[in-house]
Amino acid sequence: MTRRMIFDRRHLLQGAAAGLAASALGARPAAAATVTIGFIYVGPKDDYGYNQAHAEGAAAVKKLRGVTVIEEEKVPETIDVVKTMESMINLEGASLLFPTSFGYFNPFVLQAASKYPQTEFRHCGGLWTDKNPKNAGSYFGYIGSCQYLNGVVAGHMTKTKKLGFVAAKPIPQVLLNINSFLLGARSVDPDITCRVIFTGEWSLAVKEAEAANALLDQGVDVVTCHVDSPKVVVQTAAARGAYVCGYHADQRPLAPERYLTGAEWNWATVYKTYVEKFLAGQPLPNFTRGGLAEGFVKTSPLGAMAPDAARRQFEAKKAEMTKGGYAIVAGPLKDNKGALVVPAGKKYLETAVELESMNYLVEGVIGAIS
Amino acid sequence: MQTTDIGYWSVPLAIVGGAIRVSTPFIFVSLGETITERAGRANIGLEGILIFGAMSAYATAVLSNSPWLGVAAAGVSGIAAGLLHGWICKFPRVNDIAIGIALMLLGTGLAFFFGKAFIQPSAPRLPAISLGFWSDIPQLRAALDVNALFVIGAALAVFLQWAFRNTRAGLILRTVGDSSDAARAMGIDPDRVRLLATAAGGGLAAIGGGYLSLYYPGSWNESISSGQGLMAVALVVFSRWNPLGCFAAALLFGGAGALGPALQSVGVTHGYYLFYAAPYALTLAIMIATSSPGRALAGAPCELSITR
Numbered sequence: 001m002t003r004r005m006i007f008d009r010r011h012l013l014q015g016a017a018a019g020l021a022a023s024a025l026g027a028r029p030a031a032a033a034t035v036t037i038g039f040i041y042v043g044p045k046d047d048y049g050y051n052q053a054h055a056e057g058a059a060a061v062k063k064l065r066g067v068t069v070i071e072e073e074k075v076p077e078t079i080d081v082v083k084t085m086e087s088m089i090n091l092e093g094a095s096l097l098f099p100t101s102f103g104y105f106n107p108f109v110l111q112a113a114s115k116y117p118q119t120e121f122r123h124c125g126g127l128w129t130d131k132n133p134k135n136a137g138s139y140f141g142y143i144g145s146c147q148y149l150n151g152v153v154a155g156h157m158t159k160t161k162k163l164g165f166v167a168a169k170p171i172p173q174v175l176l177n178i179n180s181f182l183l184g185a186r187s188v189d190p191d192i193t194c195r196v197i198f199t200g201e202w203s204l205a206v207k208e209a210e211a212a213n214a215l216l217d218q219g220v221d222v223v224t225c226h227v228d229s230p231k232v233v234v235q236t237a238a239a240r241g242a243y244v245c246g247y248h249a250d251q252r253p254l255a256p257e258r259y260l261t262g263a264e265w266n267w268a269t270v271y272k273t274y275v276e277k278f279l280a281g282q283p284l285p286n287f288t289r290g291g292l293a294e295g296f297v298k299t300s301p302l303g304a305m306a307p308d309a310a311r312r313q314f315e316a317k318k319a320e321m322t323k324g325g326y327a328i329v330a331g332p333l334k335d336n337k338g339a340l341v342v343p344a345g346k347k348y349l350e351t352a353v354e355l356e357s358m359n360y361l362v363e364g365v366i367g368a369i370s
Numbered sequence: 371m372q373t374t375d376i377g378y379w380s381v382p383l384a385i386v387g388g389a390i391r392v393s394t395p396f397i398f399v400s401l402g403e404t405i406t407e408r409a410g411r412a413n414i415g416l417e418g419i420l421i422f423g424a425m426s427a428y429a430t431a432v433l434s435n436s437p438w439l440g441v442a443a444a445g446v447s448g449i450a451a452g453l454l455h456g457w458i459c460k461f462p463r464v465n466d467i468a469i470g471i472a473l474m475l476l477g478t479g480l481a482f483f484f485g486k487a488f489i490q491p492s493a494p495r496l497p498a499i500s501l502g503f504w505s506d507i508p509q510l511r512a513a514l515d516v517n518a519l520f521v522i523g524a525a526l527a528v529f530l531q532w533a534f535r536n537t538r539a540g541l542i543l544r545t546v547g548d549s550s551d552a553a554r555a556m557g558i559d560p561d562r563v564r565l566l567a568t569a570a571g572g573g574l575a576a577i578g579g580g581y582l583s584l585y586y587p588g589s590w591n592e593s594i595s596s597g598q599g600l601m602a603v604a605l606v607v608f609s610r611w612n613p614l615g616c617f618a619a620a621l622l623f624g625g626a627g628a629l630g631p632a633l634q635s636v637g638v639t640h641g642y643y644l645f646y647a648a649p650y651a652l653t654l655a656i657m658i659a660t661s662s663p664g665r666a667l668a669g670a671p672c673e674l675s676i677t678r
Contacts, residue, residue: 047591208587210627
């Protein structure tokens with residue numbers, strides 16, 4: 001039933017649009033010359049968050065010549081995404097798909113890639129390896145660097161030395177962000193701690209608001225988050241007088257007085273590179289990663305409330321990271337249970353693939369993975 | 371921002387604060403459903419009406435810059451949806467549960483469709499009444515910021531409890547709910563009473579939605595409700611069609627929901643998925659503790675399709 005609803009809805013609109021175009025031009029416009037590219041989002045594409053960041057990238061692709069972009073929002077991380085991918089391939093002739101949510105990758109994208117070897121699949125955040133189909137692949141950005149910079153500013157702004165982090169699920173990317181945020185803050189003052197609350201879901205407005213309130217009740221005075229739509233966390237924390245650091249996209253318009261800076265994606269770079277290669281008939285890379293240096297991620301402009309010391313350290317660190325090859329995770333580093341996770345002298349550059357299977361919270365983070 | 375370290379006291383405080391913050395939509399939906407079910411009809415589509423109410427309240431508040439106008443718009447949309455349910459159910463051999471499910475899907479779908487343009491804009495929020503002004507502790511003051519709708523909901527629960535027993539309208543409502551034949555013998559048209567009762571229930575549920583989008587969490591998006599309307603309908607059975615019981619059950623549910631985040635914030639971090647199940651586990655436990663084979667449906671209106 002769901003499947004029929006999905007493509008019925010799109011087809012209804014498309015049919016109406018095609019009908020209008022045909023009646024206006026007297027003939028169906030030539031479709032063969034363009035390449036159809038599909039974007040799939042797990043939530044609404046104007047959510048001030050994860051999906052909006054990807055949709056802004058898709059909007060940049062739309063401006064390229066010879067490209068038709070099709071999009072579908074609110075596709076759950078279940079068999080539904082397979083139905084969406086199949087309808088995009090079989091009914092709309094899509095030859096390159098970007099399923100953007102983490103949970104799509106295994107098994108759905110991998111299975112679809114085996115079944116449709118002529119179609120290219122590039123997934124955001126999955127860990128593609130040599131054993132996976134060659135027409136699949138993954139891309140991601142080292143946004144941990146930006147969370148580190150968030151932490152630097154937060155470390156200068158906090159008076160209580162308590163930071164707060166509202167997190168969705170304890171997956172490696174989220175853990176890396178939490179750890180980076182605290183390590184950034186500890187580069188300013190090693191006594192700072194960070195309380196983390198996991199809500200268990202990517203988007204759960206009431207629980208996110210409760211989490212923000214619980215953190216503030218503990219005396220936390222700078223909050224950031226890793227949930228799909230940071231809008232609720234930003235608004236709730238700012239309304240109670242805390243400072244906030246953004247995530248995914250720029251949330252400054254929601255709380256201009258309280259928004260310090262933010263870790264943002266810059267997917268336009270990634271998608272345009274892929275699509276230009278695809279149009280030129282070149283093979284697409286299977287494994288793409290990049291950080292500040294490659295322009296995959298960016299920071300929101302630093303707010304005027306940040307003192308000069310914060311601004312200097314923020315700009316200096318950002319310049320250092322933009323050169324590439326920066327290591328946030330460097331030994332000696334203990335986890336928050338006291339075990340040594342990174343021995344002295346060992347460094348993980350942001351490019352280190354080990355970081356994508358992180359399973360600990362560093363010392364100073366108050367919280368647990370399970 | 372001034373803070374005071376209150377340590378573990380923040381857990382009971384979070385439960386009280388959570389009860390006040392989170393319970394309001396539950397109060398409105400369950401009171402609305404109580405009115406409808408007391409008239410002998412179940413409208414389980416209140417989840418859809420809640421979401422549509424949240425959307426229409428937010429959209430109206432964005433466009434008019436007045437949150438109270440938003441609440442009014444939500445009420446009107448809910449009444450309209452309730453009237454639709456009541457009107458369809460008037461026809462013979464129409465199942466009210468099935469219509470409720472249809473209404474739930476319709477309300478959700480329409481809200482997502484019309485709400486697309488309102489995910490980004492910020493609406494003015496409903497004002498809070500500060501009941502914590504006597505305290506120096508900022509956490510306590512924050513917990514005691516009460517919204518007018520919560521106060522209205524509490525007053526409404528008391529009023530309904532009284533009105534069901536002591537007013538003519540309450541008597542008519544209960545008569546219709548317990549026996550259509552007796553109502554007809556008294557010269558009352560049961561369909562008309564149920565139509566009005568469903569409309570009232572829909573209106574209240576939609577106002578509960580307005581609270582969600584305009585006060586707490588105070589934002590419109592497609593996952594704003596996450597099943598609260600459905601849970602509130604279940605709370606009606608849990609509180610045995612008793613308005614004060616609905617109020618208490620809503621408080622309990624809200625307070626238990628705050629437990630998970632509050633415990634994590636003080637460092638009790640293991641097994642948070644278990645704490646998140648607390649409201650449901652608690653509801654089940656009380657259901658089991660208070661049930662008995664002898665009076666399983668005590669208080670249930672006899673005309674309700676689940677008891678018939």
